[in-house]
Amino acid sequence: MTEPPRTATQHAFIALAPPDDAKSELAHALSPAYAAHPGLRWNRIEDWHITLAFLGELPVQVVQRLRSPLADLAAARPSLELALLGGGHFDERVLWSGIKGDIDKLHELAQAVRARVRDCGVAFAERPLRPHLTLARARRYDNASVTAAAACLDGFTGRPWQTEHLHLVGSAVSGHPGPRRYQDIDAWTLGHSSKASRSETATDCSA
Numbered sequence: 001m002t003e004p005p006r007t008a009t010q011h012a013f014i015a016l017a018p019p020d021d022a023k024s025e026l027a028h029a030l031s032p033a034y035a036a037h038p039g040l041r042w043n044r045i046e047d048w049h050i051t052l053a054f055l056g057e058l059p060v061q062v063v064q065r066l067r068s069p070l071a072d073l074a075a076a077r078p079s080l081e082l083a084l085l086g087g088g089h090f091d092e093r094v095l096w097s098g099i100k101g102d103i104d105k106l107h108e109l110a111q112a113v114r115a116r117v118r119d120c121g122v123a124f125a126e127r128p129l130r131p132h133l134t135l136a137r138a139r140r141y142d143n144a145s146v147t148a149a150a151a152c153l154d155g156f157t158g159r160p161w162q163t164e165h166l167h168l169v170g171s172a173v174s175g176h177p178g179p180r181r182y183q184d185i186d187a188w189t190l191g192h193s194s195k196a197s198r199s200e201t202a203t204d205c206s207a
Contacts, residue, residue, distance in 0.1 A: 008059070008060045009057050009058060009059055009060065010057070010058065010060055010063060010170045010171045010172070011055075011056060011057050011058075011170065011171040011182075012055045012056075012057075012058055012063045012168065012169065012170040012171070012185070013049070013051050013052075013053060013054045013055055013169050014051070014052050014053045014055070014066075014070065014113050014117070014166065014167065014168055014169070015049035015050055015051045015052055015166075015167050015169055016049065016050040016052065016080075016082075016106075016109075016163050016165075016166065016167065017048065017049050017050070017165070017167055018048065018050075018082075018084065018133070018158075018161060019161050019164070021159075021161075022083075022084060022158050022159065022161045023045050023048055024045075025084070025158050025159065026048075026084050026097055026133075026156070026158060027045055029152070029153060029156045030135070030149075030152065030153070032152050033095075033148075033149035033152040033153075036148065036149070036152075037136075037145040037148065037149050039139055039142065039145060040095070040136040040137065040138060040139070040142075040145050040146065040149065041136060041137045041138075041139060042135065042136045043134055043135055043136060043137075047181075047182055048133045048134075048135070049133070049167065049169065050082075050099060050106075050131055050132070050133060052109060052110040052113045052114070052129070053110065053113050053114050053117055053124065053126075054124065054125070054127070055117065055122065055124045056124055056125065058122065062122060063168070063170055063185060064185075065120060065205050066116075066117065066120055066122065066168060066205070067168065067185070067186050068205075069116050069119070069120055069205055070113070070116060070166060070168055070186075070188065071186075071188045073112060073113065073116050073166070074165070074166040074188035074189065074190050074191075075188065075189075075190075075191065076191075077109055077112065077166070077190050077191060078105070078190065078191045079162045079163050079164065079190045079191055080101065080102040080105050080106055080109070080162070080163045080190075081101045081102050081160050081161070081162055081163075082099055082100070082101035082102060082106070082160070082161060082163060083099070083100050083101050083157065083158045083159060083160045083161065084097050084098070084099065084133065084156070084157075084158035085097070085098040085099060085100040085156070085157055085158070086098050086153050086154065086155070086156050086157070087135070087149070087150040087151075087152070087153030087154070087156065088132075088150050089146045089147055089150045092138065092143050092144075092146050092147055093137060093138045093146060094134060094136075094137055094138075094146065095134075095135045095136040095137070095138075095146045095149050095150055096132040096133060096134050096135055097132060097133045097135060097153060097156075098131070098132055099131040099132060099133075100157075101160060103131065106129075106131055107129055110129045113166070114126060119205070120205035121205065135149075136149065163190055164189060164190065165187040165188060165189055165190065166187065166188050166190055167184055167186075167187045168184070168185045168186045168187070169182050169183070169184055169185065170182065170183070170185045
């Protein structure tokens with residue numbers, strides 16, 4: 001496979017993802033909102049993630065260096081039980097679904113992930129973690145659709161599910177028209193290794 005040029009960059013983040021049946025359950029609950037508000041910029045279902053650390057735009061080689069450290073971290077962290085819960089919005093512009101379950105452990109995982117990224121010398125904006133799935137964004141001058149769509153999720157509680165993988169997600173390296181598309185760069189099973197004693201503080205960030 002041809003190596004990307006050293007000047008190539010991509011947007012990247014580290015996240016958890018609900019299983020397909022949990023996402024389908026939420027999509028079904030969103031059906032009235034999809035029909036009533038087609039003008040919203042709806043995220044693709046395959047892009048629904050619980051972001052633990054948004055890294056922004058980085059050189060591709062820097063993103064690749066995170067793979068081994070994150071693999072070791074995932075092996076040492078347990079699976080979590082989570083569920084999707086209701087809906088809300090940020091500033092009437094961004095529609096989201098909430099998360100319930102092992103929230104304290106989710107915050108601990110996010111802290112561990114961010115520490116691992118910092119240990120690799122990668123600078124990123126460390127915003128407070130607000131666990132959610134981003135579902136849609138309002139278009140310019142539309143100040144009503146997001147709040148109305150959020151109301152469609154009043155009373156929605158999804159079934160509980162176990163997190164399975166830690167995902168390193170990146171945008172396409174080459175530019176293209178339209179919305180930015182993301183895909184897994186890699187994903188690692190949480191708690192799959194009996195070698196948790198490899199230590200969460202041991203970091204190999206070599207290229």
